[in-house]
Amino acid sequence: MQEVLFLNDVKGAVSRLLEGAGYNRTFVLCDDNTAREVLPLVQCEALDGAHVITIAAGDAHKTLDSLAHVWSELGAHGATRRSLLINLGGGVVTDLGGMAASTFKRGIDFINIPTTLLSAVDAAVGGKTGINFNGLKNEIGVFSEAKAVIISTCFLATLPQGEIKSGFAEMLKHGMLESEDEFMRLLDYDLTAADHDQMLALVRTSVQVKQRIVEQDPHEKGLRRALNLGHTVGHAFESFALHRGEPIAHGYAVAWGLVAETVLSHLKRGFPSEHLHRLARHVRDNYGAFHITCDDYQALLNYMHHDKKSVSGEINCSLLRSCGAVETGITVTDDDMRAALDIYRDLMGI
């Protein structure tokens, strides 16, 4: 079982994890940003002599070239099967570093220290690793769990507000999958407060929701698709925005996708209207609206039909009967989706 530590004493956690673990060499993977902003915050005796590997920041560098660079650095600096790689960064670093560690000499241990809210609640836990390839996101990767994940909110101060909101959208998703109580607790949280301790408690619950689902279905054969809630429409929004030259952050796309798919949940599974409206208001207030017109529907539908997780070309969603009651693998017709997008636009006031 993967060890997930929730705490704000990251140095202490690193020291405890390394002590007596018998690693003969420790490596730290950063990107340009985390090497500069975050590495100094975790530098401690246990990391003296660790070799730091740096890749360029951003999803555009989540490539085979970066992966080969990490492999080369590991090899050139004497990594063996008893060495450890610590991934210190956002989702690009934990995904790519996890892949590098899992394939170097057929697998060495790695520890994830997510430095963004999004990677803390999403990428760093659950065993998905990977890189983009031939223009496709996470086209190449393996399922492989980190030996440990250290989740802290003390790095959040280094992040712009938009990054916090991006991660919070995934937390909303987890909250809706969990229970009405958890959903309400999130809606009541003041996103502008920057209360690290309260946030850490919310993050802990959020990660535990994901962990419970992943444990039951590590290789995404069934239940894990619940985590796709909001992402069928979200990914379509993301691709559409990219295509029209106005890219949007993943978390924002998820927030808007979550509204549209909750509309679908209401239409097709009787999800309570009152909760739908509370969600829509929260998203509109905090994320604004993603602007689309009915002229854009066909393009969006095309993206949904070609989603990586679509097996037969049908549009597939995970939908909620209520908070805490999810159904996966529901086929949605084009007409249903158009109706949902109409209502999404109403709710968003566009």
Add this chain to the structure above:
Amino acid sequence: MQEVLFLNDVKGAVSRLLEGAGYNRTFVLCDDNTAREVLPLVQCEALDGAHVITIAAGDAHKTLDSLAHVWSELGAHGATRRSLLINLGGGVVTDLGGMAASTFKRGIDFINIPTTLLSAVDAAVGGKTGINFNGLKNEIGVFSEAKAVIISTCFLATLPQGEIKSGFAEMLKHGMLESEDEFMRLLDYDLTAADHDQMLALVRTSVQVKQRIVEQDPHEKGLRRALNLGHTVGHAFESFALHRGEPIAHGYAVAWGLVAETVLSHLKRGFPSEHLHRLARHVRDNYGAFHITCDDYQALLNYMHHDKKSVSGEINCSLLRSCGAVETGITVTDDDMRAALDIYRDLMGI
């Protein structure tokens, strides 16, 4: 559990495995040679419409470039998570194809059909996949088991005698790990006979020896190192031969390494002298001798100290007390190794 089929009706086996399995697309990976020589022998209705991917033959092409080529071909021809890759070839094809399948979209099913004796008894079973990287063999890879392995001796007729002997050396190793009876049965087999049925029975036992060990230790933390018998010295011979510009086949290196390590087993663990002499005679008669002088010892020792499986720079061997009784992780001093190489030269008549 991995399904391993031993039979000479390969078409029938492929048809049965694919029937009702629900794969939406089938791919076959070959190298230049197997595409020409072996693919026509297995072509059947179940493979109509399969897309054939070809890589250049030989260990020199077990590279990241070839791997990326396979990924690209899979992507370009519509592979999804429900697609299947069939690896038809020797160890390079099954290792690289296994790696490609295990990492494409985080893993699709693959079936191995080994076409050389060496890959049948070694590479195709046991879940090791990989590629060479930065000049190091199998530096990058994952542990990932084929959905099924179809083992047949009907392709052996396409192979030169040297290839058969190369595979047979690994069978000798398995026989010695198994029991005195199995070891004797192999020594009694006439390598020039080309009796496919008798060979299939021997291969079946050999693969089962490996399977039993791998099941107990899939990720090579302990017992699996037993399979390294003969390889500490064998790899050193291989690297040394390569360095002096006279490369030797892996199986031949294993046969010679097996003699040297059986000498060590005799010296350090009391392995019966009579069996050592029978092995040495068999190897000398069938493989000739690998010529070294005492001036070469230091170079050979250097290779052994830098073996991938050496953790602390010490020379590590798996040694036998007798056939069927192995001990792993035994540290061998330079003096022990020099003494063993002296006796190896005596036994080989050089």
